[in-house]
Structures are given as C-alpha cells and as structure tokens.
Amino acid sequence: MTLDTAPDTVIAHWADPADWSQRRIGSGLINDTFLLAGPGAGRLVLQRLHPIFAPEVNDDLDAVTGHLAAQGMLTPRLVPTGEGARWIMHDDRIWRGLSFVSGHSIDFVDTPARARAAGALVGRFHAALDGFDYVYRSGRPGVHDTPLHLQNLAAALRERRAHRLYDLTAPLAEDLLRQAELLRDLTDLPERHSHGDLKISNLLFDQSNEAVCLIDLDTLTRMRWPLEMGDALRSWCNPGREDQRPGKLDLALLAAALEGYARATPGLLREEETDALTDGLMQICLELACRFATDALNESYFGWDPTRYPGRGEHNLARAGAMSDLLRDVRARERDIRRLTGKITG
Numbered sequence: 001m002t003l004d005t006a007p008d009t010v011i012a013h014w015a016d017p018a019d020w021s022q023r024r025i026g027s028g029l030i031n032d033t034f035l036l037a038g039p040g041a042g043r044l045v046l047q048r049l050h051p052i053f054a055p056e057v058n059d060d061l062d063a064v065t066g067h068l069a070a071q072g073m074l075t076p077r078l079v080p081t082g083e084g085a086r087w088i089m090h091d092d093r094i095w096r097g098l099s100f101v102s103g104h105s106i107d108f109v110d111t112p113a114r115a116r117a118a119g120a121l122v123g124r125f126h127a128a129l130d131g132f133d134y135v136y137r138s139g140r141p142g143v144h145d146t147p148l149h150l151q152n153l154a155a156a157l158r159e160r161r162a163h164r165l166y167d168l169t170a171p172l173a174e175d176l177l178r179q180a181e182l183l184r185d186l187t188d189l190p191e192r193h194s195h196g197d198l199k200i201s202n203l204l205f206d207q208s209n210e211a212v213c214l215i216d217l218d219t220l221t222r223m224r225w226p227l228e229m230g231d232a233l234r235s236w237c238n239p240g241r242e243d244q245r246p247g248k249l250d251l252a253l254l255a256a257a258l259e260g261y262a263r264a265t266p267g268l269l270r271e272e273e274t275d276a277l278t279d280g281l282m283q284i285c286l287e288l289a290c291r292f293a294t295d296a297l298n299e300s301y302f303g304w305d306p307t308r309y310p311g312r313g314e315h316n317l318a319r320a321g322a323m324s325d326l327l328r329d330v331r332a333r334e335r336d337i338r339r340l341t342g343k344i345t346g
Contacts, residue, residue, distance in 0.1 A: 006034045006046050010090050013081040014044060014097045022046075026105070026201075030303070031218070035100065043100030044079060048093050049218065056138035057218045058086045058096055063134050064193075064220050071128040074213045076101050101213045103204030109236045112256035114211075118203055118236055119257040121211035122195070122229075123264025129193035130268060136221055144227050146283060149290040150180050160297035165313045172317075172324055173293045179286055179327060184279040186224050189272065194223035198232035199242075225273045226280025233257060233277075234284050238326055243318040247285075247326030249333065255340050262344045269345055277341040278334055285327035292320035 004024060008017035020038040025045075032048040049057070058078060068075045078086055079097035087096040109115050153173050160166060195202070196219025204213040235242075237253040295301045296317035304315035330337060 003032045003048060006032075006036075006048070006095075007090065010046065010048075010088070010095050011036065013083070013085075013088050013095075014046070014079065015042075020044070031216070045076065045098040045100050046095060047098065048090075048095050051093065053094065053218050054138050055087060055094055057220075058094075059137045060134075060220050061217045062086065064129070064132075065217065067132050067134070068125070068128055073124060073128055074101060076213070076215060076217070101204060101215070103206055103212055105201045105204055105215070107201055108239055108241065109200055109253055110239070112252050114205070114209060115236050115253040115257040116260035117205070117209060117211040118200065118232070119260030119262075120264045121203060121214065121260075122198060122232060123261040123268075125195065125214055126192065126225075127265050127268055132193055134193075139221070144223065144283070144287065146180065146183065146287055149287050149294070150177060153177065153290045153294045156294045156297040163297050163313070165296055165317055169293055169296050169317055169320070172320055173290075176286060176289050176293060176320075176324060179324075180290075182331075183283050183286065184276065186226055186276055186279060186283065189224045189226065189276060190270070191222040192225050192228070194221055194225075194228040195219060196221050196223060196228070198228065199235040224276075224280070225269065226276040227284060228280075229261070229277055230280030230282075230284040233281055234288070234323075234326060238322075240322070243315060243322055245318070245322050245325055246329070247322040247324070248329050249326060249337070251333070251336060251340065254337065258340055258344055265344075271345050274341055274344040275338075277344075278330070278337045281337070282327060282330050285323050285330060289320050289323035289327060292316045292323060296320055 006022055011017040011020060015038055020036045022034045022036045025035045026033040030050040034046045036044040036046060062078050065075045065077050076098045079099055080086060081088060087094050154177065157170060157173055195214055197216060202214060202216045203211050204215060206212050233254060236257050237250050238247050239250050240247065296313045299312045302316055304312040309315040
C-alpha cells in the first residue's frame with residue numbers, strides 16, 4: 001500500500017518529528033520517498049523500500065556511492081540512524097535515510113540537449129565504476145531473464161482467462177511471444193557495473209538543465225552494457241509517457257544521447273558491445289511489454305495512477321501496448337539506429 005506520509009516513529013530514528021516537515025516526492029513505481037525539511041535548512045530523504053529489495057541493497061548502495069564520491073561524482077549517500085544503523089525495519093518494511101541532492105527530475109526528454117546531458121552523466125557514471133573491485137551482496141534474479149518473463153506471461157494467459165482485460169491483453173501478449181523468437185542472444189558479452197534502471201526520472205538535472213546525479217540506486221548490479229543502455233534509450237528517446245501510444249523512437253534524441261555518452265567514455269567499450277546496443281534496446285522493449293502485460297492480468301506488481309485509470313490492470317495494459325509499439329518502431333528503423341550506435345566507438 002502506498003503511503004502519503006512517513007510515520008513519526010520512523011522519522012524519530014533520524015530526527016525529532018516535531019521539528020521536521022515532510023512531503024512525498026518522486027514518481028517511482030516501487031519505493032515510497034519523502035523529503036524532510038528541518039532546522040537550519042536541513043534536508044533528509046526517507047525511503048520505504050518495496051518488499052522485492054533485501055536489506056543488502058543498502059550495503060551495495062553504500063559501497064558504490066562511496067566509490068563514486070571518491071571519484072568526484074555527486075551522489076546521494078546513506079545517512080545512518082541516531083543508533084548508527086544503515087536502515088531500520090518498520091511494519092515489515094525497510095526504511096533508510098539518504099542525503100539530499102538538489103535538483104529536479106523529469107518524466108520525459110523534451111530536447112536533444114537534455115538527451116545529450118543524460119548520456120554524458122551516465123557515461124561518467126560507467127567510467128567512474130570501470131575497474132571498481134566489488135561483489136554485489138544483493139541480487140535481483142530474473143531482472144533481464146527474458147525466458148522467465150515470457151514464461152510468466154504465458155502462465156498469466158493460461159491462468160487468467162476470466163480476467164476482465166483478458167480479451168484485450170491476449171492478442172498483444174501472443175504477438176510478444178512471437179516477437180521474442182527474433183531476439184539475439186547477448187549472453188556472450190561481458191557484464192559491467194550498472195545502475196540497472198536508467199529511466200529518465202532516475203536522473204537529476206540542475207537549473208541549467210545539466211544532468212548532475214543518478215538516484216534510485218537499489219538496482220545497482222553487474223549487467224551487460226547493451227541492456228543497461230537499451231533501458232536508458234527506450235526511456236530517454238520515446239518522447240511520450242511510458243503509457244502513451246504509440247510508443248515511438250526519436251532518432252534526434254537518440255543521436256544526442258549517444259553523442260553525450262561517447263564523449264564521456266573514450267576507450268571504455270568494446271566494439272561487440274556497441275554493435276549489440278540495438279539488440280539490447282529491442283530486448284528491453286520486449287521484456288517491459290511482457291512484464292506490463294503480465295501485470296495487466298495479475299495486477300500484483302507495478303504501481304498505477306488512479307487519477308487516469310480505473311485499475312492497475314488498465315494502466316499496465318496501456319504500458320504494455322506502448323512498449324510493444326516502441327519495439328515495432330525500433331525494428332522498423334533498425335538500420336538507422338545501428339548507424340548511430342556504431343559511432344560510439346568511432
């Protein structure tokens with residue numbers, strides 16, 4: 001259940017609730033995030049983590065952000081409780097405190113300059129972590145396990161025939177299952193330190209619209225680069241909302257994002273990685289469409305907007321349709337996209 005406010009009993013682990021005001025911030029589908037303001041212009045971010053995350057995500061966040069800070073990057077850091085704990089449990093949910101980083105987030109990219117700034121920030125992030133010797137303690141099994149997502153979708157089709165949205169979801173889902181047969185196997189590529197969820201709302205921008213900081217760091221992991229950047233590009237280069245049809249790739253935004261990234265990462269990538277970026281983009285679009293279509297029938301995972309949709313299923317069906325549109329658009333313009341991605345390594 002989504003929270004409108006953080007409980008005083010939780011705030012008390014970090015500060016006196018009587019001295020601090022709060023407001024809910026962010027547009028994430030998973031965690032609940034609150035900005036607290038206190039004496040002396042103090043700022044603290046409190047987050048209630050989704051149950052999918054284990055406590056060890058905080059160990060990973062602490063290690064990686066410490067390395068990033070040492071490399072000169074702006075990043076949120078864990079703020080221990082008054083007792084020195086990295087996190088607490090309250091009503092069977094993990095809560096943590098984070099330092100406040102000034103900036104604003106956006107839900108879609110409106111100009112090539114924004115896309116270029118986003119690419120440059122993520123490039124600096126990847127370059128800063130290159131060679132970082134760290135083994136992640138938490139894990140998210142199945143995040144980019146495409147066969148698993150396809151199995152889950154097929155199971156939902158079998159088991160949810162009585163669902164009110166079945167007749168609308170089934171044709172889309174069956175098309176996605178066919179599209180999956182065209183995907184390229186990327187398992188021979190190396191894994192790199194990755195953010196794991198580079199949608200545009202997870203980047204902060206300053207007043208001059210420069211991208212300054214990555215947030216929502218619970219998905220830190222090692223991942224194949226085409227999947228990491230494929231997820232970024234499907235978000236940054238689709239000018240509409242995630243649930244707005246038709247999903248369509250803006251090649252001008254794509255070119256600018258890749259330009260910004262390439263300038264920040266000279267010599268970082270192998271040619272076989274950049275050659276596979278288009279394939280990674282298609283895999284991400286298909287995976288997300290499958291996950292949204294599955295939840296359109298299961299209605300148990302992704303958050304939804306009750307001001308625009310009558311139910312979770314309806315919102316996730318719209319998301320599934322938009323991601324399916326985007327997949328088809330990428331396939332239709334694959335040659336142009338590969339020409340642009342080929343410029344990353346020169």
